[in-house]
Amino acid sequence: MKKWLTISIFGIILLSITGFFASFLNPSSRDEKNMVNKSATREQIHLTFWRNSGNGAENKAYEELVSYFEATHPNIVINMVSIVYSDYEIKLRTQIAAGNPPDIMAIDSPNLALYANAGSLLSIDQNMRNKGKIKDIPPSTLKGLTFKGKIYLAPIVESSIALFYNKHLFKEAGIRFPSADPTKPLTWDQVFEMARKLNDRKKGIYGIDPAQGFGDGESPAYFKIPLLWQFGGRVLNENGTSASGFLDSKESLEALQFYQDMYHIYGVAAVEMPPNPFVTGKLAMTVLGSWSLEDLEHNYPNFKLGEDFGVAPMPMEKNQVVPNGGWALGISSKTGYPKEAWEFIKYVTSYEGIKKYVKVTGDIPARYSVARDLPEFNQYPKNIFWQQVQNYSRNRPVTAAYPVVSDAIKTLFEEVGIGGEDVKSSAEKAVEKINTGLNQIQHP
Template identity: 25%
Template sequence: MKSIFKFSLILLFAFTACAKKTPELVFSVGGAPNELDFWEEIISDFEKEKGIKVRILRQPTDSDQRRQGILIPMKAKIENPDIFLMDIAWIPQFAASNWLLPLDEYVQRDKYSLKPFWKNILDLSDTYKNNIVALPVYIDAGVLYYRKDLLKKYGFQNPPSTWSEFLKISKKIQKAEREKNSSFFAFVWQGAQYEGLICNFLEFASLDGGGFSFTGKLKINTPANIKAADFMKDLINKWKLSPPNTYTDMKEEQVRMFFQSGNALFERNWPYAWGLHQSDNSEIKGKVAIAALPYFKGGKSVSTLGGWHIGISRFSDSKDEAWAFMKYVVSKKVQKSFCLKLGWNPARKDVYSDAEILKKYPHFKDLKNVFGNASPRPAIPYYTQVSDVLQRHINSIVAGKTDSKEAFNQAEFEIKNIIERYE
């Protein structure tokens, strides 16, 4: 009897603990430990400056789990977290689910200028039904890293601009380097079965008709896409220019470490890798340069747009405070500190012309154009489901398991069912 009494007491406490308290601003953010520590610093500066208390809701590094951490409170329509960071690929779903607070009202009220942001990014990713629903915190676009010392050593002046030039250079240098280093590969990129594979694929699918279009007639099974997927497979299987575990293990960090250990000539990665490649314990410090990704003759270089954006929950109980915090996070001062401390690529154009930034990151001059032309992933609310189908089938092609034509056919069939389900 006593234990039942105790149990009900515990239940009672549990329920009262859930009872409403005074509103506080809760910010949900995940990432590497050093990133979270830096967020804490920013929050304490913000608290001192504006007098608004912020509680940080720490989330893991894994992006699926970060998404789950926002999905569940939003589904339950609860007031916390008030504000959160989202991957660019989630915004269509979040916006269509009516979870994001439309910001136009706030922008007009404060006469807040959106000029410093890239217009293409705001239009393509942060706008839903003609209303701004999020702002970029940092942006990503795929770039080609290359070893300038090796290119020079073998008599190449410039990085390749087309894939055929790329193959010529890669074959020659890999063959020569292999004599000293048996684990040398010409090119590392993200090929594991996950979202990064789609980002890479879209960059290979640079020919006309490549990529995935959901406006008008669905196009998946196109010659450009088949060519792209076959090229990815051949890099591993036929020319053996990429390691055999590309399609099983290679995600951003595996690729970055492979290249950073000095065992590769080219690397496809996001701009974050630059700061790490140039750090003191890197084998390739001072030997790396950045270029636009190559393209097939007749096409043009394509970079997939990535990055993280900040949005306010529609269910928030402190929207004004959240908006103040949002403005603070995308202010020039904070954006600059992200860039200097964490090596993130600022979302504001004015930071890229800042003298202090350019001194530390001279390559930023080149990146500005890459971001202006980066192409987004399809902005459909059911993108996760579509991406899952594509990941499975493209990974299967790259692994050499299925014929590309057949795989895209099957993917198109499955995606048609998905569209039918959600439209």
């Protein structure tokens, strides 16, 4: 028995030694085993990513970015959820309030302060400054992603607005086309005179839609606040603590009166217009966003840039200024995987990620390097939008009370434009509403 046991133990030791040397002499076999063992023990990390559902091109671009990121980061899975724009904010805030927010979220930049002030966003300031190559991002863009000196969001694309005009109506009225030079915009007085000549009520043709009609959501604030800026007005003071003396200033009232007169005194703008008036030749001039170029090309292929319509820089008065801002990416303060979430954001908002996104969507890139390397942004008409973003753009007010500001602006322009109400009284009501919201934030 002892002899058998001794022989058995010796055999086991011999086999072990043989196996060790075989492994030593065949390192590839050993490495393969180690890789299998490591991959077996490595758990995949699932990150939830919420964003607003965009058009087909935007959705395709995000899908490609997620697919590439997952292929190069096999231990990270991005569970992307796209939500209809009109429902997005409500659903996101509900999830945050319930303590179950997504790891990564798209935030419309003017709403940044609301989420950062509530502690819902993780500061990515150090990551952006160390690895985000922020010198490649326009300062005005970066300012809109910053709250109390810290960066909370990373941008993919930017936005701007410009004057679109119907070339056929201009030719019929004998009016010279506006300059396409981004540094030589028309003044609002010049645009108004053009609108009066182009206006033909008998034919149902209106001279201009000065600020995208009267819509819902963030559109009214995005398109209408710039008119205040252009006339030298503002919404809030520099510290973002009061609207008094700014939204109701002489300059702001002048802008509001000019806006109202186009509707109620001269009739060159209309509260109600037929469907697609610009495309159908019932609207001579309109202010549209940078994204409209792709929309017009896709939805109205027979209405062609250069043949049927042209684009000019946004009109100015005392100031040449346009809005900027757009959807950017942030990390939830509740995420259990901040490093992995940053890895995803770093890739999507990098030169490579933005270039991939822009090639699909045609949107304005948020990085100098991408715009420089894509010829279309150095050529008409996209050079107009890109140069405006770089040199003449401004953020909507960065304040935790921004939803109140946005709603007050919407109501103000409706009262002035649709209702024809007294400009000064309407502005004073808007100031009171905004100040109440600001006080609630400052003194909860």
